[in-house]
Amino acid sequence: MTQTPLPPGHRWHDMGGTAAGPVPDDQHDFALWEKRVDALMVLCATKGHFTVDGLRRVLEDMGAEAFETMTYYERWIVSVSQNLIEAGVITQSELADKMQQVAARGPTYGEATA
Amino acid sequence: MPHDHADHDHLSPSGHPYRKDQDAPLTHWQQMEIALRELLIDKGVTTAGEIQNQINAMDSRSPANGAAVVARAWTDPAFKAALLADASAATREMGFDIGPMNLIAVENTQAAHNMIVCTLCSCYPRNLLGLPPDWYKSRAYRARTVKEPRAVLAEFGVTLPDGMTVRVHDSTADMRYIVLPARPKGTEGMDADGLAALVTRDSMIGTGLPLAP
Amino acid sequence: MSARVTVSARMPIGHVRAPAYLRGKTGTIERSIRPFPDPERLAYGQPATPVMLHRVRFTMADVWGPAAENPDDTIDAEIYETWLSEAPDAP
Known part of the structure; x- marks a missing residue:
């Protein structure tokens, strides 16, 4: 593909027509924790705490590096949490404290899930 | 071997073999x-x-839901007309819980082949077909499908007859899309259940064609 | 709106629903859907007035010019009316 330089202000997530290699054919099954993130997003949106537009806004603002280095649902859990902080449903401090409690339960996902 | 713990690289910190989901660090x-x-x-x-x-x-949502919709459209002209007019209403009428999703069905014909992409994020008709495949969310698919859809199709092993137009649908806003593939030749005597087995996930995204009978 | 529309070439910051590769390009309204609450305000948790949503069809030639893979292939995209202006009718 011939590429013209992207204009100033072009955002990383706006990918249509940008340079890219072959379409990858890898595929993974979703883990339980990923399905839980998905469920939390749908439930919180359905209950009116934030919108899918807000989910996308935070994902976009996380930047290209997050897209390249974090998995899909890793980015989602950050965005869902950020939106719920902005909506006043949880506070940063509550989330941070709870994460420490979770980590203290054990080194695996199974052990850390109460 | 379920109780062979000899491979220490695959033991969790608690000393048990990793089980997917639960025992990874x-x-x-x-x-x-x-x-x-x-x-x-x-x-x-x-x-x-x-x-x-x-x-x-x-x-409970999987490509099988979409396959049932496609097979019914192939066998029931009134349903096909309803699907193309309002795909959300038609799929709900079939009994599928698609939530608030706004769905548009686009029909493949002898003249046109349709492909679905979301260049801004990874919008997908998840409430009918289940969660999207990883490649649908990849930079490569999102970047290239609107610029060189035929090259992308070739990577999926799809070559179109000469003279066929490619219609790409960029799912930028509130609508979601499903491709209604063309019914394969040689399926004249088949019922909807048999036909549904020919409808692949990729044929409903436009990166594939239905299986041959 | 007229059948021929041009997507605004603005480049604002923030959450935007008009893809950059279509900005400044002219296409044809394929169908007008209905108004939806403006996602560019919903994204910030703000009250959102409904904005008409159109599906606009562009040819690959419209979008990519001589670099088009196949000029007569098309791209349909949903564009909010806030991003569209009427284009002069094609001669």
Whole structure:
């Protein structure tokens, strides 16, 4: 593909027509924790705490590096949490404290899930 | 061998072999998921049962749902007309719970082949077909499909007859899309169940064609 | 709106629903859907007035010019009316 330089202000997530290699054919099954993130997003949106537009806004603002280095649902859990902080449903401090409690339960996902 | 613990590389810190999902080392982001979920339950925003029901609902959605819709459109002209006029209403009428999704069906013909992409994020008709494949969310698919759809199709092993137009649909806003593939030749005597088995996920995204009978 | 529309070439910051590769390009309204609450305000948790949503069809030639893979292939995209202006009718 011939590429013209992207204009100033072009955002990383706006990918249509940008340079890219072959379409990858890898595929993974979703883990339980990923399905839980998905469920939390749908439930919180359905209950009116934030919108899918807000989910996308935070994902976009996380930047290209997050897209390249974090998995899909890793980015989602950050965005869902950020939106719920902005909506006043949880506070940063509550989330941070709870994460420490979770980590203290054990080194695996199974052990850390109460 | 289930009880062979000789391979220490695959033991969890608790000394047991890893089981998928549960025994892998806890990541920072998984900590966040557990913490957020518990906070939301503690605050009465949701319940464990509600979360599980939502997971069950998503797990029950699969390309088989879309295949049933396509097969019915192939065998029931009135349904096909209804699907093309209002795909949300038509799929709900078939009994599929697609939630608030706004769905448009685009029909492949002898003259046109349709492909679905979302260049801004990864919008997908998840409430009918289940969660999207990883490649649908990739930079490569999102970047290239609107510029060189035929090259992308070739990577999926699809070559179109001469003279066929490619119509790409960029799912930028509130609508979701499903491709109604063309019914394969040699299927004249088949019923809807038999036909549904020929309808692949990729044929409903436009990166594939239905299987031959 | 007229059948021929041009997507604004603005480059604002923030959450935007008009893809950059279509900005400044002219296409034809394929169908007008209905108004939806403006996602560019919903994204910030703000009250959102409904904005008409159109599906606009562009040819690959409209979008990519001589670099088009196949000029007569098309791209349909949903564009909010806030991003569209009427284009002069094609001669």
